[in-house]
Structure formats: C-alpha cells, structure tokens
Amino acid sequence: MPTNPSVPNPYLPTPMRVLRAYFESTDRTLKTLELSFENLADKIAFFKKFNPGQFCQLSVFGKGESPLGVASAAWEGDFVRFTVQRMGSVTKALHELKPGDTLGMRGPLGNGFPLADWKGKNLVIIGGGCAFSTLYALTKHVQHPQNRPDFGQLTVIYGARSSGLCMYKHDIQSWYQRDDMEIHQAIDVPEENWDHHVGYVPDVVRQIAPSPDNAVAIVCGPPIMTKFTLPALVSLGFPPEAIFTSLEKRMKCGLGKCGRCNIGSKYICKDGPVFSLAELNALPADI
C-alpha cells in the first residue's frame, strides 16, 4: 500500500534561461541553444546525474515538450547545450527563443553511454545528421584531459548531407590539429572546396575500416544510416556487444510511465536510449 505522498512532481520542469542561441546550419533548420539554470540546486542536481548520451525534455509553455539529446559535456561550463531540428510546433517554438527567454527542462533522462564499461577501450564514434549532437557531447567528454587517459584511441566519423548542414564546424575543424584523435567528415555529394570524404556514412566506415580490436563503436544517426552502418561494423569484425546505438521514438513522460516508447518490454526513455546491438537483437522488431 503506497503511503508516502510527499514525493516531488516528476513532470515538473526546472526553469532555464537561454544563454546563447545560434543557427547551426546554413539552411536554418538546425539551431543550437545553450541554457543556464535559474536555480543553483537544479544545476547541482543536473550535473550530479548527467552522463553523455542522456536527453532532456524541453518545454515551451503553451506548446508542450520535445525530447532532445544533450550536446555538451559537463566540463564545458554551467550550461546545457541542445541542437534543435525544426520539425513540429514545439521545435518551431524552440527556434524562436532568444537569449534571456525562459523555458522548462526535465532531465537528464535515460541511461546515457556506459562509459564505465568502455574504460581502456578504443572508441569509434560514428554519427550522421543532427543525431550527432549526443556524440559531440561524448567526444567533448572524452577529450577532457582528465577523462582522456580512461580511453584508448579515439576515432570520430561524422557525415552530413551537405557542408552547410555540418554542425559545430569551428570546433570540429580544430580536431584535425589534435594528436589524440582521428576525425573524418563526410558529405553525401561532392562540393567545391570540400577536402574531406564524400559518400554515405556506411561506405565511409567501410573505407576507413576501423579496427575492432579492443574497440567499441557508437552509432547515432538517421534510421537509414544506422540500419546500414550496423552490418558494416559487423563485417569489420565488431561483435554485437561492442556496437552501441541510441534510439529515438515518440516520447511524452520520459520516465517509463506514459507507455508509448516501448520496443517489446523495454522503454526507450528509461531502459535506453542507448542499447548495444546485442540487446537490440534480443528485442522484437517493433521499431
């Protein structure tokens, strides 16, 4: 018999304020928001729980909530970054926010990447489109001098449809100068002045052929990219236990209660969004 009614309201967002807002892509469909906390206690609670790979529900009051992967690492500062693709009414409202505007946030939600299990491993990070945002957070996390020794080689493969859709351009450009990682960028079709890869991510992965030895591969992208990248990794010798992906589904509560984001008995929001391919293979085809 439940007896303790004095639990906090888990649907109540924490108040946030827009610190910076800027377009990420030249077609203005991707906008990055950096949010600061209105209350110190909320900030402490957030960073105590936060792990790259987690997501938050952003609220625009009067419009509703939208789940978005966190695109920043904790060490970057007292803010949380999101890159929002303009899709429906909530994301449209998020795009309209200006620095100083307030909004709500619930999170961090979900499991995030199993970093403790990846200790000492080489990381092969493969992303496409705006789903790369959580992988950006992961890369930023790994790059920090305090975290870097926890992992072996770091290889990032990032594809976008065109150069105008490449996110975090300035920062990623600087990764080419780093001697502790490899960065490969790709766009779908050739463009003038593009001196990186051209082609679809699965093909680029095959071409680069990262070694599966002592490595884990993390794949986040549009469903079609993920669908073809997973078998490419398998054929390179990555076992299903060493391949990870992050799933997206329609979500409301983000807490495993509202019922809609399940695949079989697993809730993406609570048991995921990060799953290994081995875990996914054990689930029914409900995607």
Place this chain on the structure above:
Amino acid sequence: MKYLLPKNELYSRLARWSAEYSILAPQKVGEYSEFLPFTAQSELCLQEPHNTRYPAKALFFPQSETILKYNRISGQLESAAPESQKRIVFGIRPCDAKAVTLLDTVFAEGDNQDPFWLARRAETFLIGLGCHEPCATCFCTSTESGPFHTEGLDALLTDLGEVFFVETLSERVEALFSELSPAEAAQQEIALAVQAAAEKSLPKVFELDGIKEKLDRVFDKEIWAELSQSCLGCGICTFLCPTCFCFDLVDEAQRGTRVRNWDTCMYRVYSLEASAHNPRPTRRERTRQRLMHKYSYWWEHAGKLGCTGCGRCVRYCPVGLDIRAMIKKASAYESEAQHAN
C-alpha cells in the same frame, strides 16, 4: 475479523461513515453503473453481476488531470497540488482492486513515483464486493484473480441474501465495522460455499503457463493481421481497461496548465513520430501491442499478468472482439502452423 452487515442497515452505515469519509459507490447513470459520491439521495447499484462500465482506476488516475501550472510571460512554474482526501470506495469488485495494485507498480514503485496517484491512494479504503454470480464476460479465474480475490482490498463483502458477510483484510478499516455483530462459524461456512460456487461457475478459459513464451514467439507472424481485421481502432478496450495506464501530456494554452490525459495505443497518432515514421502503422501492430503488453511485457515489468479478466474490453468492444479468443488463437498459432506444415 468477520462481521455481518444486514442489507437493511447498509445505507445508515454508509451515512454514518460519510461524516468522516467521502464515499464512492456504484450508482446507475442511464444504462450503466458508475462510481459516484454517496449522498442521502443515492441509490446504489450493487446487484449487477458485472462491473461498472467506467473503470475504477479513474478514482486514482483521472481521465484528465492538471499536473502543473505555468505563466508564459514570467516563466513561473507551479506543481498542481496532489489531492488527498479520506475516501471509501465501496463495492469495488476484486478484479478492479487487483488492477489498482497492478497500477501501483507503475505509479507507486521505483524511481519517479507519481505524487498524484500516491496522494489519492494513501487515504482511500477499498471495500470490495465479491461476485457471487460472475457473468459471461468475466474470466478472472484465468488471470491470477477471482470473484472473491482479496488483493488490494481492505475488506471483502460476500452477498448472503439478507446480509453481507464482511471480512476485514487490513487493520485500518477495523474500526468501521467494529459495531457490527461478528459472524459465526455457520455463516462463514455459507460464505465460503457461495465463494466456492462462484469460483466453480467460471472454469478457466486458458492456462497462463507458457503463454508469454508462446506469444513472444509469434510476434512477427501473420496471426495479428487476422486477429485485428475487424478492429475499428476506437480505443474503447483500452480506455475502459482498469490496467491500461498510457497517458499524454498536453498544454492547455488558454488556461496556462499542463494536463495529463488518458491515451491509447490503439490510435495511429499515439506512436507517430515527428519524422512521419510510425513503428505501429496499422491495426495489426497496434492490436499486437495491446495484447502483448498485457500478456507478455507485464511479466517482465512487474512479474505479473497485466489483465485482471474484468471483461470490459469484451463487453464494450463495438465489433465484439474478445480478448480471450484472441489470446487463445495467438498462443495456439505456433503449434497450428507446425501442424499445417
């Protein structure tokens, strides 16, 4: 303890309780009975062999409920206050009380417990009425429940004609009945005989043993298309189901509130994604989700079956789809298919 409650004293007893508690009991509204507040004018409907149409879950998890208020200009946010009230739900059937305990596993256990559910639950007593004449749509004996199942109840009444035989099941309701005369051994025996006869009148329609595994194995088979052919996708089976808990969160911009509304996996938009992809695009996948959730996934989430056999989905489906037949067919599909080969 065991007591006798003469039927002709029922209303005066309820009236006395209502000084301290608000009482909810089944009453007739049009063709159907429904849990409504008991007042001096109330006429209870306890004689129907079946359940209220509207499920008792609504007493703890209303169809629509404000969960927070906001001010769009100032950004001010405020949680809605969970409602707590001393209540007695009188005449709830065992299947519905069991359903409330199943929903406890969603709202009152683990992380992120639901304060609205907890507050309503904490001070509400469930006084159940066993079913001495289970009806044709009931199948609680097949679903880990039964016409006199006591899970979730604070007291259980057995109809013995002129009197109710009362068995208290929790300390906290003892005082409500202490003025009644205790039941004697002979009356208890009659009650047990009534309970046993009711139980016997409902032979099992299927065995649960192995059902989950059988359903899991036919997940991607054609049987679901066949089973869902006549479904209209109206969602009645889920809205009226006492164990369905899916909800939507919606902003009511005019009022400045965020509201939680019951939702249903039987609707296309339920799982439709912003990219226009839908993991459950047809009735086939949606019917499969409804049945698999109750008869497979619930075991993994709570170690229990997610259906109490209340029969509402059978009784109120406009095209007469019967979950008993659907489960039987789906779980037999594999062996039939093998036969055919």
